[in-house]
Amino acid sequence: MKQIAVSMRGISKRFGKKVLANNKVDLDIYEGEILSLLGENGSGKTTLMNMLAGVYYPDEGQIFIKNTEVSITSPKDAYDLGIGMIHQHFKLIDVFTALENILIGLPSDEREKTCREEVEEICNKYGFELDLDKKIYDMSVSEKETLEIVKTLYRGADILILDEPTAVLTPQEIRKLFTILRNMKEDGKSIVIITHKLNEVMEISDRISVLRKGENVGTVLKSETNEQQLTEMMVGEKITLDIARDFVEDKAKRLEVKHLRVKNADDKMVVDDISFDLYSGEILGIAGISGSGQKELLEAIMGLQKCEEGSSVIYNSTAHGVHELVGLSTKEIIAHGLHLAFVPEDRLGMGLVGNMGMTDNVMLKRYRKGSGPFLHRKQPEATAQKIKDELEVLTPDLEYPVRKLSGGNVQKILVGREINNKPTVLMTAYAVRGLDINTSYAIYNLLNEQKKKGVAVIYVGEDLDVLLALCDRIMVLCSGKLNGILDGRSASKEEVGYLMTHLKQEEE
Amino acid sequence: MERHMHSRPLFHITKKDEPSFLVRSLTVLVAVILALLVSALFIHFVTKLDPISVYTSMIKGAFGTKRRTWITIRDACLLLLISLSLAPAFRMRFWNCGAEGQVLIGGLSTAALMIYFGDKVPGAVLLMVMLIVSALCGGLWAFLPAVFKAKYDTNETLFTLMMNYVAIQLVEFFVDFWDKKQSHSVGIINMNTSGGWFPKVFGQQYGLNILIVVVVTVFIYIYMHYSKHGYEGAVVGESVATARYAGINVEKVIRNNVLISGAIAGIAGFVEVSGISHTISKVTAGGRGFTAIIVCWLAKFDPFRMSVISLFIVFLSKGASQISSDFGLNEYASNIITAIMLFFILSSGFFNNYKISFSHGRKEGD
Numbered sequence: 001m002k003q004i005a006v007s008m009r010g011i012s013k014r015f016g017k018k019v020l021a022n023n024k025v026d027l028d029i030y031e032g033e034i035l036s037l038l039g040e041n042g043s044g045k046t047t048l049m050n051m052l053a054g055v056y057y058p059d060e061g062q063i064f065i066k067n068t069e070v071s072i073t074s075p076k077d078a079y080d081l082g083i084g085m086i087h088q089h090f091k092l093i094d095v096f097t098a099l100e101n102i103l104i105g106l107p108s109d110e111r112e113k114t115c116r117e118e119v120e121e122i123c124n125k126y127g128f129e130l131d132l133d134k135k136i137y138d139m140s141v142s143e144k145e146t147l148e149i150v151k152t153l154y155r156g157a158d159i160l161i162l163d164e165p166t167a168v169l170t171p172q173e174i175r176k177l178f179t180i181l182r183n184m185k186e187d188g189k190s191i192v193i194i195t196h197k198l199n200e201v202m203e204i205s206d207r208i209s210v211l212r213k214g215e216n217v218g219t220v221l222k223s224e225t226n227e228q229q230l231t232e233m234m235v236g237e238k239i240t241l242d243i244a245r246d247f248v249e250d251k252a253k254r255l256e257v258k259h260l261r262v263k264n265a266d267d268k269m270v271v272d273d274i275s276f277d278l279y280s281g282e283i284l285g286i287a288g289i290s291g292s293g294q295k296e297l298l299e300a301i302m303g304l305q306k307c308e309e310g311s312s313v314i315y316n317s318t319a320h321g322v323h324e325l326v327g328l329s330t331k332e333i334i335a336h337g338l339h340l341a342f343v344p345e346d347r348l349g350m351g352l353v354g355n356m357g358m359t360d361n362v363m364l365k366r367y368r369k370g371s372g373p374f375l376h377r378k379q380p381e382a383t384a385q386k387i388k389d390e391l392e393v394l395t396p397d398l399e400y401p402v403r404k405l406s407g408g409n410v411q412k413i414l415v416g417r418e419i420n421n422k423p424t425v426l427m428t429a430y431a432v433r434g435l436d437i438n439t440s441y442a443i444y445n446l447l448n449e450q451k452k453k454g455v456a457v458i459y460v461g462e463d464l465d466v467l468l469a470l471c472d473r474i475m476v477l478c479s480g481k482l483n484g485i486l487d488g489r490s491a492s493k494e495e496v497g498y499l500m501t502h503l504k505q506e507e508e
Numbered sequence: 509m510e511r512h513m514h515s516r517p518l519f520h521i522t523k524k525d526e527p528s529f530l531v532r533s534l535t536v537l538v539a540v541i542l543a544l545l546v547s548a549l550f551i552h553f554v555t556k557l558d559p560i561s562v563y564t565s566m567i568k569g570a571f572g573t574k575r576r577t578w579i580t581i582r583d584a585c586l587l588l589l590i591s592l593s594l595a596p597a598f599r600m601r602f603w604n605c606g607a608e609g610q611v612l613i614g615g616l617s618t619a620a621l622m623i624y625f626g627d628k629v630p631g632a633v634l635l636m637v638m639l640i641v642s643a644l645c646g647g648l649w650a651f652l653p654a655v656f657k658a659k660y661d662t663n664e665t666l667f668t669l670m671m672n673y674v675a676i677q678l679v680e681f682f683v684d685f686w687d688k689k690q691s692h693s694v695g696i697i698n699m700n701t702s703g704g705w706f707p708k709v710f711g712q713q714y715g716l717n718i719l720i721v722v723v724v725t726v727f728i729y730i731y732m733h734y735s736k737h738g739y740e741g742a743v744v745g746e747s748v749a750t751a752r753y754a755g756i757n758v759e760k761v762i763r764n765n766v767l768i769s770g771a772i773a774g775i776a777g778f779v780e781v782s783g784i785s786h787t788i789s790k791v792t793a794g795g796r797g798f799t800a801i802i803v804c805w806l807a808k809f810d811p812f813r814m815s816v817i818s819l820f821i822v823f824l825s826k827g828a829s830q831i832s833s834d835f836g837l838n839e840y841a842s843n844i845i846t847a848i849m850l851f852f853i854l855s856s857g858f859f860n861n862y863k864i865s866f867s868h869g870r871k872e873g874d
Contacts, residue, residue: 016525057520059865073517304752331755342753350749353742360739364754367739374734 002030005190011061021047023214034191036201039211040436045194049161053085054078084157086148088164092136099132102151122153126183142173159190171497178204198227235437243444243469248281254425254456261308262296270296272480278456285471286460287496293480294460298427302342303330317424341423345430351414354403358384362417387416408439427458464493478503519866539856543849562831569830570823580826582714585721588818590796591803592728593772596765599809600745606668607773608797609675610649614642614777616679619788626703634704638778646774647767654766658759676790696786706783717783729811741765
């Protein structure tokens with residue numbers, strides 16, 4: 001019989017009147033187990049764990065550690081109680097080495113040498129690979145994650161909370177992480193993984209607690225459940241998890257990208273000689289670990305990045321003829337009426353203006369229309385109303401600041417605006433990141449509709465399962481280079497994962 | 509576990525929703541009452557005076573006579589005008605700290621025109637010329653930092669601040685240059701002819717001042733909410749990346765909006781010199797360029813809120829100087845009273861966004 005390490009009773013947390021992030025949640029965490037905390041975005045998983053880690057303080061409820069009631073008012077309290085949390089956004093200092101990051105905040109009598117030995121011991125025990133003298137800015141995401149875990153263990157944590165640890169890892173790195181987590185579990189540690197990825201939940205956990213709208217809707221044993229049941233618990237209703245993929249016969253070349261090269265501010269080549277064609281009636285997926293040049297590639301096509309000499313992007317549409325995009329500014333692309341739609345990764349930081357309402361956001365690219373120095377809001381207002389009705393955007397009114405809306409509604413406004421202009425080419429970057437399951441499927445459907453209408457769609461994604469289910473072709477980027485284009489219907493996850501991390505040797 | 513683990517914190521702070529307009533107004537009202545009470549304690553215990561008579565004296569100082577009321581309104585208008593000038597820049601997050609210098613330069617150019625053309629050009633024509641030239645000069649003073657910001661991303665706060673000192677030095681130079689009596693001042697310009705002075709409008713000495721400020725207030729409101737240029741500025745202020753995404757020429761938008769900002773500050777200098785003091789010195793702007801920053805921020809760049817806040821701040825300063833003369837208090841005592849008022853009103857904003865939850869419920873123990 002396993003011992004209870006942590007038990008939370010009747011925990012509630014409010015943010016303002018409207019947001020009840022956690023409502024009387026009970027949760028038990030056992031020693032030597034891996035517990036998955038499953039739930040959609042906004043279901044209160046992270047908030048609940050933040051209260052255990054001392055980031056937030058609960059409005060109501062009690063927390064017991066090994067049957068003693070405790071009050072956790074700061075992360076230091078949490079560490080004293082053996083609780084460590086690895087946040088989704090790493091808390092590391094870029095210019096320090098791994099070892100220095102481990103030592104930060106500890107009493108100065110912790111000598112570097114003894115620390116190094118102890119850290120190495122921890123690494124050997126659980127199977128971490130970590131270079132203690134490497135600077136953070138030289139590290140990959142996976143290395144940073146490893147360091148965060150080691151740091152937490154070094155500080156004596158017995159209860160580890162990992163917030164979406166696999167979000168930015170490749171399949172291979174995820175496997176490595178899971179092996180380590182199992183080693184830690186064998187050692188008697190309690191591990192909580194916050195996630196919304198069902199297949200990982202089924203692979204790693206012993207028990208699964210599901211949160212929905214701030215409430216714990218149930219805890220099940222992995223051995224007694226399946227993905228369908230878990231989805232229903234998360235969403236609260238039956239839904240199908242299949243993504244449609246139709247085949248469109250009629251294809252015409254819409255974009256011809258040739259030798260596209262882009263340098264970043266540090267003079268590093270971030271898009272390195274990429275050439276591909278994009279056709280109407282297809283969804284071209286772009287896979288790659290984050291920062292492999294996806295952002296710059298799309299921005300270069302949109303005229304937002306300076307392209308190096310020799311780059312060429314030919315835009316070919318039945319309605320507007322043939323245009324060379326390299327050399328055109330975004331303003332010129334809009335002014336020429338070229339129907340390139342772009343849903344950028346940073347929705348509120350690039351695609352929309354957070355403090356403005358739907359109307360003002362809908363006119364973002366067409367506010368110049370109409371004569372005179374004044375804005376013409378009639379047309380955009382009608383369009384905004386149409387988007388609100390058709391995509392079921394939940395907003396009090398069209399003037400309500402969009403930054404106050406949920407992520408799903410924000411994305412509906414952005415995608416709605418972009419497809420409203422009847423695009424020839426539609427480029428999306430991480431279109432479903434942070435969205436709940438229903439909204440994600442709504443977005444997939446919208447993209448499929450566009451594809452059937454003959455739009456050429458680019459889908460930059462991170463979830464390989466979705467990429468493999470949705471896209472007709474998958475183009476894999478690795479360190480800014482094109483590392484292969486696979487057929488979406490026949491490729492395997494491992495193939496894509498391998499291409500993401502292993503750059504093909506260039507033929508001489 | 510250690511003992512301290514069992515004790516709950518006394519209170520913790522949580523975020524709350526933005527309350528309604530009524531609740532927000534009530535919060536400010538409560539803040540004012542509290543400020544009056546705390547000031548009363550200060551007045552009673554430190555200065556040994558009767559708080560009621562001190563407050564009465566403050567009101568008298570600002571609105572006691574017709575003349576005082578007009579002066580309060582006149583000064584509030586000037587402060588409002590300078591605050592308005594900051595709005596287009598601030599909304600783009602271009603922190604223009606150079607209104608002081610832009611006002612001075614506008615005033616200096618006005619003074620120069622008054623001195624050289626005051627008696628030679630018809631009044632109406634001269635006023636138009638002064639308006640345009642002061643706007644151009646103030647605009648230029650802001651434009652320089654804007655060009656550098658747009659092109660090289662220099663820090664506009666430092667740049668605009670430094671431009672203030674250049675303006676002060678220029679004014680000092682010209683004051684000496686025009687000073688014929690070795691008095692280190694230019695005195696009242698065109699004292700006998702009133703050349704280049706604001707004429708009476710609607711039978712009021714400060715009628716034109718008010719007219720200009722009203723026009724600019726409405727202009728700024730329309731500009732910020734209904735014009736294409738104002739929209740561009742709002743987008744740039746929110747996110748430069750979004751602006752570029754929308755095909756907005758960010759550099760141009762920064763330059764144009766800051767130019768407007770400086771031009772209005774320059775006009776404020778024209779109003780001050782031609783419409784109020786009829787002289788120029790390095791204290792012509794009198795720190796209003798900095799007070800305006802507070803006004804603009806408190807009003808969240810809204811022109812109509814700015815007018816209320818400007819009036820309130822001018823009221824406080826008139827009241828403070830009245831009590832220091834009525835009761836023989838030194839300036840510091842009246843400044844403290846002003847500071848208490850501002851402290852309470854400013855900090856009341858905290859309670860619009862956050863609430864404090866005190867720990868309640870069961871006592872600790874098994």
